[in-house]
Amino acid sequence: MVGNVFAAIRFDEEAIAGLEAYRDRVLEYAPRTHTTRPESWHITLAFLGKLTAHETDRAARVLEAFSGKPFTLCLGGFGTFGRGSRRVLWIGVDKSPELADCQRRLQRAYEETGFALPERSFSPHITMSYRWDRKASVSLEALRAEMPLIEVPVSQIVLLRTELDEGRNNCYAPLAYAPLV
Numbered sequence: 209m210v211g212n213v214f215a216a217i218r219f220d221e222e223a224i225a226g227l228e229a230y231r232d233r234v235l236e237y238a239p240r241t242h243t244t245r246p247e248s249w250h251i252t253l254a255f256l257g258k259l260t261a262h263e264t265d266r267a268a269r270v271l272e273a274f275s276g277k278p279f280t281l282c283l284g285g286f287g288t289f290g291r292g293s294r295r296v297l298w299i300g301v302d303k304s305p306e307l308a309d310c311q312r313r314l315q316r317a318y319e320e321t322g323f324a325l326p327e328r329s330f331s332p333h334i335t336m337s338y339r340w341d342r343k344a345s346v347s348l349e350a351l352r353a354e355m356p357l358i359e360v361p362v363s364q365i366v367l368l369r370t371e372l373d374e375g376r377n378n379c380y381a382p383l384a385y386a387p388l389v
Contacts (some may be wrong), residue, residue: 216228249334278361284352296337
């Protein structure tokens, strides 16, 4: 078995720069917050879980056959879920009709080819931290109000697998791409 496999949206350099500004602002107010690395930022569209090599090849073929039109996302705002020291800080994603349609069609494509996806509602977000410092010197509402929204073009979907780097940190290896044209 390989690590978890999932289809996602990744970001171009301009979007990463905007998200880094969000991260830097968070760290000004909550310096003990451990943020995720920019190369790991993504929006999960379909979580497939741990797959065998054969299942991973099949998942790649499903993604490569997927088609759709490019669209634009609007990123912004903050929220949390979880409790205590394991509180996750996320950046919000506007659930546009185009994003919802893309996610729904991709999930359906996987289900129709025999993949069992988790039963959960689609709640698009970007994980900024797995350990939000709840003693931050600013409220999330105040932080949200001072940060501009980021418009992000989406022109491809990527199939990713979770792996560990030399430092035993999660990283994501691309397995297949679906250009949106």
